[in-house]
Amino acid sequence: MKKTAVKRKIIRKTKNAAVVGAGPAGLTAARILAEKGHVVEVFDKRTTVGGNCIDTVNSDGILIHNYGPHYFRTDSRKLLNWLSKFTKWRPASYTVKAEIDNELVSVPVNLNTMIQLTGDVFDQADFKQYLKLHQVSIKKIQNAEDQCLSTVGGELYEKIFKKYTQKQWGKTAAELAPEITARLPLRFDFDERYPREYFQLLPRDGYSSLFSNLVNHPNIKLALGREVFARDIRALKRHYDLIIYTGPVDQYFDYKYGCLNYRSLRFEWKTYAQEYKQPCVQINYPDRYDYTRSVEIKHVTGQRCMKTTVCFEYPTDEGEPLYPLLSEENIARNHQYQKAALNERHGTTPVHFIGRLAEFKYYNMDQVFLRSMNLTKMIAAKGK
């Protein structure tokens, strides 16, 4: 074959892909497609890469997590191996307490919590017995309050979950879907670690460094500071062979079924001239204050210095869309959007929806990385 013919063949095989959103979902897709020979342009309305997982060094020299603490944990060795191409790791121990009746107790609820709350000595059998006595029998679990009452009973619900849930979501547990509190586990041992996954780590040089390495590929071009609106989709479809969309699904469809609501946070940072301010990385406050938790990320980043920064999180309805608000209305609307999103896969320029905003679903980072890896590999194999 002549040189020019070979060149033409390569050009025909090369696909142009647009990725909307430079968070874990978008960047994983971008990297995999780029490695398969696609030319990828990544759009993000922000000027940073890494979505909500980014970290930066503040003016006091302390490494902070900009959009709330991000505790990396996973059971997937496959994911860890893949991410290890872009970062080295440091082990992390994530310990969380809740301030109840002026005492710090362990969360998630475990045997230590029960001892701290009741003053009694608890073993596994005692805890099971306690739950049996306190659980409320509810035939059909309709909301988060039912979910709590039927799993932990009224006493723990009142002390730990009720007010915290209301503060966090601006709605009572009775107004929220059961999934909201079902994520919170109960432990029948003394394990104080917040997550249970086998690997609990942090990128050694921070998340932002991990994500910069991830996008560092000759086939990836960044278009930062560029928000993609519904009106831009037609042009994107004309210019690219394939679109990976990780922005809000309602925005993509110009809100035709209505708005999907999120809960957001206002972050207030305070720096103290002391090595550590609190005994562990995170303290939750179900009772006191307008903030839900205080986070001293230095406990896990391992930074050594005589100053520390604590972040106080105030839940609010305004600001960045952080937590999908799982009310009945939003769940029904999202159902319609997801149906419409599925149809977009079959157009001349297929559009694939991945991630937290595009699926309107709370995912941990590892879940998003894995979903994006699996879906993109499938797309690359099928060619669309």
Ligand SMILES: Cc1cc2nc3c(=O)[nH]c(=O)nc-3n(C[C@H](O)[C@H](O)[C@H](O)COP(=O)(O)OP(=O)(O)OC[C@H]3O[C@@H](n4cnc5c(N)ncnc54)[C@H](O)[C@@H]3O)c2cc1C
């Ligand atoms: C407060 C908080 C704490 C968390 N803690 C943890 C934790 O400890 N451990 C854990 O595993 N996970 C945690 N998570 C979840 C984690 O943040 C998500 O799993 C992850 O960020 C999802 O990645 P994503 O790419 O789907 O979305 P995002 O990270 O939100 O990225 C989406 C990107 O798309 C961009 N974008 C949106 N709309 C548009 C548009 N129209 N045009 C262009 N760009 C657009 C955004 O600017 C953003 O950069 C936490 C989340 C929050 C909110």
